[in-house]
Structure formats: structure tokens, C-alpha cells
Amino acid sequence: MDDLRLLQQVGQEIPLATPDQLAPARDRLLAVLTATPPAPTTIRRDARRGWRFVFGGVAAAGVAAAIVSVLVLAPDQVGGDVPAARAEASQVLRNAAAAALRLPDTTPRPDQFIYTRSQQGRELRESWLSVDGTRNGLVRTASGGGGGKEAVIPGCRNGRAAVVKGNNVLPGRTEPCTPAPGYRADMPTDAAAMGAYLTEHRNGKVDSVNSAGKDVYYFASGYLRPQSRAALYEAAAAVPGLRAVENVTDGAGRSGIGIAWPSTGRSGEVVLVFDPKSYAFLGVSESSAVLALAVVDRVGQTG
Amino acid sequence: MNRLRRVKAVDVSTLTDAAVIERSVRDPESFAVIFDRHAPSIHRYLRRRLGAEVADDMVAETFLAAFRRRERFDTAHPDARPWLYGIATNVVGQHRREEEREYRLRQAHLPATSEAPYADRVATAVTAQSLRQVLFGALAGLSNGDRDVLLLVAWEELTYDEVAAALDIPVGTVRSRLNRVRRLLRAELGGEFTGTIEEALSNG
Incomplete structure (x- = not known):
């Protein structure tokens, strides 16, 4: 007999909340968030106790020169020596x-975008992230059969980015920002x-x-x-x-x-x-x- | 990094909870990402313990409290779940009467919105009145500390370390409470019910 499993079964009678159910709570929270001024405070970082590197045993690896051409993710067969x-x-x-x-x-140029198509659980997601973070990007998501959503990621130019509310770019409004590069050079x-x-x-x-x-x-x-x-x-x-x-x-x-x-x-x-x-x-x-x-x-x- | 969403300016979806919370200190609105990532499961946790009506309100209370405390979040932990579950558990602690009432209600009735498609045969068998009676009766009778540990492990699937972080207790205490509460539970479920459970589980 497994008492935990039994308990889990009755726990599963309660479903996850839908976005609709959560909307009133989200609105309450957002009202507070938008009314809260930014605080220039730093958050405490964990003391660096037990300093032990997971990656401590790395030896230098010899790397060969690489080829330049168009990019794809999957390499061809590589004929690995170990099954x-x-x-x-x-x-x-x-x-x-x-x-x-x-x-x-491929060395991404600053004016290009990193395109990613990925799946997270049942959510299919496509994103175009500005390589240097200055161009507007886009994230497109679609979950299991349901409708898709798109969201603009405003580029950060000269320290200012367009203001986005929901999925809409508010015309003529900008806010301070730091560019978020889609590729780490x-x-x-x-x-x-x-x-x-x-x-x-x-x-x-x-x-x-x-x-x-x-x-x-x-x-x-x-x-x-x-x-x-x-x-x-x-x-x-x-x-x-x-x-x-x-x-x-x-x-x-x-x-x-x-x-x-x-x-x-x-x-x-x-x-x-x-x-x-x-x-x-x-x-x-x-x-x-x-x-x-x-x-x-x-x-x-x-x- | 598995739960990805986004907000403005930066693709916050690629950030850990810790980075989003850190960011929310100077950009409060980005805290909405934390809500979008975790509100469904926190709501379910509250609903499991307090019932649907209370949960709708209390999920907002939980995230408002989390937002107010965001500067105290230890960013050494990339995942905010244990922290949020800790806050939600405090909220539950302020509603013990509703919690007990919820278990008493569920002793007798399946919730109206029972997720039938996900309930396998085991679940169906488990819903047998007698087992529900005993199980929810036992839950209602547990001490608060024992029940917090038990339900964070069994319902929310937190690891022992995560439960320890959520409740701010040593991990050894998590283990000892869980051992004790499971012994209690098994004792209550034992005897005449053992056969039913074994049958239900083995047929599942």
C-alpha cells in the first residue's frame, strides 16, 4: 500500500487554474505592480560558501578550425567511435x-535575429531575438490545439525601448532599457x-x-x-x-x-x-x- | 528554464525566476512573469487546501505578499517555487478553519470539476466513499506542521530540500515529520482498508 500515491490520486481531482480563473487575481497584482515605482536596490546574493566548482575538472580541449556557411542545427552523421x-x-x-x-x-551579425523553434510541454514556441538587442523581436506561442499568441519584444536603442502593454506597442511612448542581446558574442x-x-x-x-x-x-x-x-x-x-x-x-x-x-x-x-x-x-x-x-x-x- | 514566458524589453522568458525577481526590483511590472509561471500551480495548491472560493482570493494575496517581499528573495535559488509555496503555506495557516471545512466537504463529495479525463482507474477506485472518509478525516486531524510537509511532498511534488526551503525548517525535520505523518496515515488507512487500496492500486 502506498499512502502517498493514494493521496496524490485525490489531489489530482483538483485541476490547474485556467487563465480566465486567474484573471481577477492577475489584475489585482498588476494594478499594484504598475503603481509601484522602481527601486534602485540590490538583492542580497548568496554568500559564496562551499566554493567548489562543478566545472572545476575541465581540461583545455583542442578545438579544430570550423567551416563557414549557412546554419543548421543538426549535424550529419558523425560516425562516433563509441556506440x-x-x-x-x-x-x-x-x-x-x-x-x-x-x-x-556562422557569426551572427548585430542586425540579424536568432530564430528558435522549441517545445515546452504542450506549448510550441517560436522566437526571433535581436542579435544585439536593438531590434524589435517577436515571440509566437501556440499550445496544444489552442490559438496562438504573439508578443513583440521591443528593441532597446539608445537606452530607450517602446512601451508594450499586453501585446500592443504604445505609440510614441518609450522607457529606459538595457539591450538584451539574443546572442552572446x-x-x-x-x-x-x-x-x-x-x-x-x-x-x-x-x-x-x-x-x-x-x-x-x-x-x-x-x-x-x-x-x-x-x-x-x-x-x-x-x-x-x-x-x-x-x-x-x-x-x-x-x-x-x-x-x-x-x-x-x-x-x-x-x-x-x-x-x-x-x-x-x-x-x-x-x-x-x-x-x-x-x-x-x-x-x-x-x- | 523550462517554464518560458516573456515580457517587454528583455526576453524575460529566458531568465530564471531569480533573475526576473531581481529585475522586478527596478522594473516592478516584470514580476507579472512570476505570476504567469507559477499562479496556476499555486492556485491549485490553495484550492486543494482551502477550496475554490477561498483560493481565488488567496492566490492574489500570495503573489502580492511575494511581490512585497521580493527584495528579500535569495537569488542563489533560481527557482521561485519553494519560496512561493512557503508564502502560500503561510496564507493557508491563516485559514485553518476553511482548510478543515474543505477536507470535511471532500470526505463526502467529489469536487464538481473533477478532472475526469485524467483520472485513471485507480483514482476512480480511490474515490470510494470509505477511503475518502478516512483519508480526508486523517488530513483534517493532522498537526499543521505535519500536514504542510505531507501535502507539499504528496500534492505539490516538492523535493525534501524544497520543502525545507519553503517552510524554513531543516531538511532533517522534513524527513522526520514525513515519516511520522506517513506512519499515522498508514495506521488510519490500514486494517480493513488495506485490501481495498491494494486492489485499487494493483488494478490501476
Whole structure:
């Protein structure tokens, strides 16, 4: 008998709230948010206790020169030397790094956009993010059969951005902003520097392997030049305690080989999924999928 | 990073909860992203414990309280869920009478909006009156601290670490409370009901 499971069953009788149900609460909150002046305060950061780098064991990786041409996400067959089915996690990641180096290299121009098509649960999402953050971008979402939504991301030019309310750009109104580049031009290109970069830009605790996995996911699902992508996977390969998991599926149902990042909690292990043949990064097991990633010239263009 | 949304100026959807909350200090409106990401599950948590009418109001209370405390959020935690669940649990704590009433009601009745498509055969079996009686009766009788831990784990699927962070108690206390409360629950569910449950679960 499992009392927790029994309890879970009665818990499932209560559905998640719909946006309509939440609308009055959201309106109440928004009324307060819009009436609150910005406060130039800093938020306390966690003390850097237990300073231990997840990515500490990274050795410098030799990276080959890359080819320049048009961009696609998935590399062709890479002829990996270890069959994925019996591979070690570190070998899978090294294969992924080798495969990344065979991807066409494109340096995004400041006036271009990073196009991403991805799936998060049942939500399909397309985004065009300005490479330097100065152009207007767009996010288009559609969930399971329901209607789609579009939202403009105003570009930040000369420290000012258009004001958006809901999905409408308010004519003639601007507000202070900081450009949010859709592509980080400063990503390291070797594994050691990437390890340091990941440690510096981490979102979780310094010694949490699980949250390091989420950081790798975050960077892997954006556009990276081949050498940086290879460095990212090489840095990941040096993390101790990762496991290769066979026959996992990403958020879009594509099957692949998983790299499990252990969690100290009871659940929530992050499993990054790679294509078993091409070693292209696919997404996160059972939750998300990167379906397309490209550098394009204008919003609306998909590759 | 799995739950992606967006707001103005920056694609906030690519930011962690911690980064959004940090940003909301100078850009209060971006806090709406935190609502959009987490209000559905926080609302469900409140509804599970306090009933539908109270939950509609209390989800706003929870997020208003969170917004007022945003500068105290520890940005070392990328995910705001434990923090929000902690605030929501405080809100529940101010409504113990409604909570008990909700469990008493659900002892006898399935909620009108029961999510039939998702309820598998186990759930159907579990809705047998006798089991509901015992289970919700037991819930209503638990101590507050035990019930908080139990429901954050069983209903909200928080990890022990997340429960510890939400309730601001040591993780060891989470474990010991959970052990104790599960023993209590099993004792109440045991005996004559054990067979029914095992049958229900094995057929599921």
C-alpha cells in the first residue's frame, strides 16, 4: 500500500487554474505592480560558501578550425567511435562536442535575429531575438490545439525601448532599457574557459551538479558558434557523476541518449537528450525540445 | 528554464525566476512573469487546501505578499517555487478553519470539476466513499506542521530540500515529520482498508 500515491490520486481531482480563473487575481497584482515605482536596490546574493566548482575538472580541449556557411542545427552523421547505447556519459558528451565542430559556423551579425523553434510541454514556441538587442523581436506561442499568441519584444536603442502593454506597442511612448542581446558574442571557445564561464554565470548553487545541468541546457538551447558549443559539451564531459541513460525521449517525443545530472533532492534529475547518431542536442527528457535554431535576417524568417 | 514566458524589453522568458525577481526590483511590472509561471500551480495548491472560493482570493494575496517581499528573495535559488509555496503555506495557516471545512466537504463529495479525463482507474477506485472518509478525516486531524510537509511532498511534488526551503525548517525535520505523518496515515488507512487500496492500486 502506498499512502502517498493514494493521496496524490485525490489531489489530482483538483485541476490547474485556467487563465480566465486567474484573471481577477492577475489584475489585482498588476494594478499594484504598475503603481509601484522602481527601486534602485540590490538583492542580497548568496554568500559564496562551499566554493567548489562543478566545472572545476575541465581540461583545455583542442578545438579544430570550423567551416563557414549557412546554419543548421543538426549535424550529419558523425560516425562516433563509441556506440551510444553502451557509452559513458563523458564519451557521449565528447562525441557531441566533436559533432558540434562539424556544424557550419556562422557569426551572427548585430542586425540579424536568432530564430528558435522549441517545445515546452504542450506549448510550441517560436522566437526571433535581436542579435544585439536593438531590434524589435517577436515571440509566437501556440499550445496544444489552442490559438496562438504573439508578443513583440521591443528593441532597446539608445537606452530607450517602446512601451508594450499586453501585446500592443504604445505609440510614441518609450522607457529606459538595457539591450538584451539574443546572442552572446563573448562565449568562450575552449573547455577550460567555458567551465569558468559556466561557474561565473551559474544560476544555482556552486556545488549543485543538477543546476549546472540546467545551465548547460540553457546555453545549449541558444545559438552558439561551433567552437563554443563544442567547448560547452567538453566542459560538461568533465563533470563527475553524470550518467548516460539509454532510450529517453525529449519533449517532442524524439528518442535519444540521455545525460542525467544527478539531483540531491528526491526528484528533478535533469536529463539532457542527444541524438544517438548525430549527437545533436535535442532537448530535455520528457519536457522540452529544441526543434530549430538558426541565424536569420528578419523576424518571421525560419531558416 | 523550462517554464518560458516573456515580457517587454528583455526576453524575460529566458531568465530564471531569480533573475526576473531581481529585475522586478527596478522594473516592478516584470514580476507579472512570476505570476504567469507559477499562479496556476499555486492556485491549485490553495484550492486543494482551502477550496475554490477561498483560493481565488488567496492566490492574489500570495503573489502580492511575494511581490512585497521580493527584495528579500535569495537569488542563489533560481527557482521561485519553494519560496512561493512557503508564502502560500503561510496564507493557508491563516485559514485553518476553511482548510478543515474543505477536507470535511471532500470526505463526502467529489469536487464538481473533477478532472475526469485524467483520472485513471485507480483514482476512480480511490474515490470510494470509505477511503475518502478516512483519508480526508486523517488530513483534517493532522498537526499543521505535519500536514504542510505531507501535502507539499504528496500534492505539490516538492523535493525534501524544497520543502525545507519553503517552510524554513531543516531538511532533517522534513524527513522526520514525513515519516511520522506517513506512519499515522498508514495506521488510519490500514486494517480493513488495506485490501481495498491494494486492489485499487494493483488494478490501476
